[in-house]
Amino acid sequence: MMFPLVANKRIKDSLTSLISQERLPHAIIIEGDLGTGKRTLSRYIAKASVCDEEARPCGVCRNCHLAEIGSHPDIEVVTTEEKKASITKDQIEKLRSIAYHSAHTAKRRVFIIEQANTMNPASQNKLLKVLEEPPSDVVFILITPSTEALLETVVSRCLVLSLFPPTLKEATDYLVLNRNIDKETAEKLLIEEKNNIGKAILRLEEKKESIGRAVAHDFFDAVEGSSPLSAMLSTVTLENNRGETLKFTEELSEILINKVKNAKNLSETAREYTRMYDALCELVPTLTTNINLSLFFTALTSKFSAIKNK
Numbered sequence: 001m002m003f004p005l006v007a008n009k010r011i012k013d014s015l016t017s018l019i020s021q022e023r024l025p026h027a028i029i030i031e032g033d034l035g036t037g038k039r040t041l042s043r044y045i046a047k048a049s050v051c052d053e054e055a056r057p058c059g060v061c062r063n064c065h066l067a068e069i070g071s072h073p074d075i076e077v078v079t080t081e082e083k084k085a086s087i088t089k090d091q092i093e094k095l096r097s098i099a100y101h102s103a104h105t106a107k108r109r110v111f112i113i114e115q116a117n118t119m120n121p122a123s124q125n126k127l128l129k130v131l132e133e134p135p136s137d138v139v140f141i142l143i144t145p146s147t148e149a150l151l152e153t154v155v156s157r158c159l160v161l162s163l164f165p166p167t168l169k170e171a172t173d174y175l176v177l178n179r180n181i182d183k184e185t186a187e188k189l190l191i192e193e194k195n196n197i198g199k200a201i202l203r204l205e206e207k208k209e210s211i212g213r214a215v216a217h218d219f220f221d222a223v224e225g226s227s228p229l230s231a232m233l234s235t236v237t238l239e240n241n242r243g244e245t246l247k248f249t250e251e252l253s254e255i256l257i258n259k260v261k262n263a264k265n266l267s268e269t270a271r272e273y274t275r276m277y278d279a280l281c282e283l284v285p286t287l288t289t290n291i292n293l294s295l296f297f298t299a300l301t302s303k304f305s306a307i308k309n310k
């Protein structure tokens with residue numbers, strides 16, 4: 001199975017050798033910003049810990065498969081309970097009581113503590129007791145944005161893996177290959193998100209799910225087809241939704257900018273799209289006033305149709 005993170009080569013090399021030599025430490029901290037791959041890496045290490053094959057994790061054996069679907073009996077994930085802001089002392093207490101049981105089917109047990117940074121000092125001290133005398137066949141993985149949130153005594157017992165975002169080129173290549181988007185869009189998004197692949201993917205998914213953004217494409221296609229009535233109809237679902245209407249305008253301006261870029265400079269089409277873009281920019285500020293959204297869409301449709309029919 002391939003190492004799941006882009007870049008972070010130093011971590012890849014050291015983990016690969018620790019895994020192949022059966023020298024994984026009992027406690028590992030994975031630190032890094034949101035979106036740098038902490039969770040992904042924790043699942044990879046968990047798989048490698050329960051997989052029996054020569055090249056671990058193989059990704060195909062029964063242990064790997066159960067780990068993949070989150071049902072491996074020897075992999076326990078501790079995460080904040082519903083409506084609670086932090087990992088509680090009780091959760092750590094429970095973890096302590098089962099940590100000394102032997103593994104069910106794998107040769108090791110893995111405990112992943114997500115949001116480890118939310119443990120208060122009392123909980124951390126409880127955990128520390130297990131880390132000081134770890135059961136021989138257990139791996140603890142603590143996930144945190146930064147080790148600063150953890151007691152020094154805890155950190156000193158762990159191997160710390162610090163994750164960093166990849167370079168712009170590495171991240172762009174990854175998105176183009178795995179998310180089916182063009183290089184320019186990927187680069188623009190990644191520059192805005194400081195090369196953070198996880199955050200860029202979140203933005204892409206948000207885009208897919210936004211009705212406003214979807215409507216922007218229908219609206220634009222209808223204008224292109226010189227059908228102002230369809231354009232107007234496409235926006236009906238947004239008339240009571242100011243938030244999605246704002247996303248509609250963001251997406252529409254992106255569509256127009258791309259159209260201008262792809263049209264030949266100074267061509268009639270480029271001028272047409274530029275005029276539409278200007279008309280949109282003129283109307284958007286009215287959204288911050290209490291304008292009736294249906295009036296906004298009527299004005300936009302009539303301006304776009306006028307430009308199109310010129």
Ligand SMILES: [Zn+2]
Nearest residue numbers: 051058061064
């Ligand atoms: Zn396997």
